[in-house]
Amino acid sequence: MANPEKLLDLPLEEVIGDRFGIYSKYIIQERALPDVRDGLKPVQRRILFAMHQDGNTHDKPFRKSAKTVGNVIGNYHPHGDSSVYDAMVRLSQDWKVRNVLVEMHGNNGSLDGDPPAAMRYTEARLSAIASELIRDIDKETVDFVPNFDDTTEEPIVLPSRFPNLLVNGSTGISAGYATDIPPHHLGEVIDGAIMAMENPDCTVEDLMTVIKGPDFPTGGIVQGIDGIKKAYRTGKGKIVVRGRSTIEPLKGGREQIVITELPYEVNKANLVKKMEELRLDRKVEGVAEVRDETDRTGTRVIIEMKKDGDAAGVLNYFYKNTDLQITYNFNMVAIINKTPKLMGLKEILAAYIEHQKEVVTRRSTYELKKAKERQHIVDGLIKAVSILDEVIQTIRASKDKKDAKNNLSEQFGFTDAQAEAIVNLQLYRLTNTDIETLQKEAEELKETISRLEAILGSEKKLIRVIKNELNTVKKKYATERRTTIENDIEEIKIDLEVMVASEDVMVALTKGGYIKRSSLRSYTASNGEDTAMKDSDRILLQSEMNTTDTLLVFTNKGHYLYLPVHEIPDKRWKELGQHVANLVPIDEDEEVIQAVPVNEFNEGHYLTFITKNGLIKRTELKQYQAQRRSKPLVAIKLKGDDECIDVHLTNGSSNIIIATRLGYGLWFDEEEAGLVRPRASGVKAVNLKDGDIVTGGKVFPEGQNQDLFIATQRGAVKKMAIGQTLEKSSRARRGVVMLRELKxxxxxxxxxxxxxxxxxxxxxxxxDIRVPVTVSEIRSTDRYNNGTFVVDQDESGNVIEIWKNLK
Structure with missing residues (x-):
């Protein structure tokens, strides 16, 4: 009878959790994260080891990449050939790796993201510096484990003569972990490791006197020393990396920007394409052409300017809006003691130094063992030569090799190993010269054993060996630093002129909230007709402006909309335009009350607000310059049922005149209202009676003889000479009566x-009856006159609004 099936009744979460845990452990330890000791992921380590085992080193001819990939897959890494070849290609790309570990002949990709040629076409070998990672691997310096099919062994880590994790960096995404370690300068990292050995208590600041920061293979400029310091202290930090560029003059007064170095891992072809798209979409002005002139001598991207183009402004725009400047985030995660860990600079160097101590100790132990074995043999040979005739006689009298060895051991006291060496001795070795050689070798072996025992017996001597070996690597392989480090992250300011073509246009805004800009040609073609609008609407603003200007639109709820003119919809003059709510969302019951054109947010200009409940507020215009403009911004803080009824742009020395519903008027200086911030409510402008509200607040300049036009709800209008009929006062008073009171x-x-x-x-x-009144036809009166009737109240209803005809 067959064995019954064994079924386990387990919760699904437990099974999936358990299986995913095993899978995660595998990808964390065996695939995506580097080892802190040699800075390599398993596939990279296997590639280098396979090439070393195959004799595919820097001092031998190149070999087909396909052969190496086959060896790696067949012996160590049972995965797809493309993953192995891709890893091998990356190790050979001098724009990805600071010190390449694989040299490759043929197309191994490019900065433009081109794929490498197939592995049957390319040839590769280990680079000279890669041999330093593997040096002494045959001296029992590291542990080996069986490969996937138990046919051979592979190392769990390489001896690593230099701190490869920091020198070449690493990037990878695993389950729950990711790593981003930038490349560094070989000489600086070695100096840092030596400093950490000499002074284990050194701080990150001390280490940063030698390790300045990342040194990317593509060069560039790194900004943000605080970000580097934080990353070196904690393992996480943020820096800005920008390309290196210069502005060169051309004939005819024009300029061009030349980019010679790009930020790390930025695709050049995509960058050039993005710049060209921004030029074609007219997001940036003044650029004539963007072209790539890169050749085998180095990167060269040209941004050619038009005659009036602002090269510095365009460069700043590209820094902000393309990958010409990127943010690099340190995330220094590596495997230490079989566990992924986020580490700072000191921890990484300490882990590397511990590894080197172990490697040198194990190597010295191995070499000592070999030296002592050889010393034993040499001593036997020297003794044999001194009694040569007896030895020869004993050997000749023996039956065979085994018997000869036994006889030598019994008669002269040779050990088995010494006897083996003597019977294997060739006759020519019995010359005088060879005896001297043996004696010389014995002396050398004595010195070697003494040196190795000293290393193994003294931590100080052990460290001196590591330091000497590191300095040798530095002397042999260190090159010039490529990346420049700058202390501060530069704030990028972009002039509007760089983004917008300067053009004079006509801007129109109606009381109903419809807005548009039109070319002057379209406006002229209409022969000065009013802009298109609904019958019940009226013009609030009609003004010639430039596309680089800004329009501030104010609402009755105390909000303002920040509208750059170039973002206002472009329509023909005879078209209706678009509602402001489509540009910036406002409430359904919110009404537009005023619009202020702004050329520059400069000193000496103020916005003055008047509210229905009698408040006045004054704030500097420059405080209304906004960066974000996707929603309504606070212009004045309103309380209760208050509304904003008037907004004026003033110069600091204007006159304010306020009229209330019940007929009071108050005239005072603008300066009476002190300056406050945009989100403030303001101060009392007029002292209102119960049930009274402000119906208008107007501004006029000092010293001009101007009239005040008043319209009443009953359809009467009157004109008063301000200087003659009203007396200047101060704010927060009741004011004077401007109408004769009727019972x-x-x-x-x-x-x-x-x-x-x-x-x-x-x-x-x-x-909605509209009645025009020519001011010159209205005679001036005093405060006690109620004026002339111009509207039939019985037919048309009460007057509810007045305005100047802008035409």
Missing amino acids: KSPHRIAGIEVVNDEDIMMLRTEN
């Missing part, structure tokens, strides 16, 4: 405006 059907102010005789005022009633 029956009293007049209430619907709106005010500061006017000149050539102005035409528009009055709008509840029934």
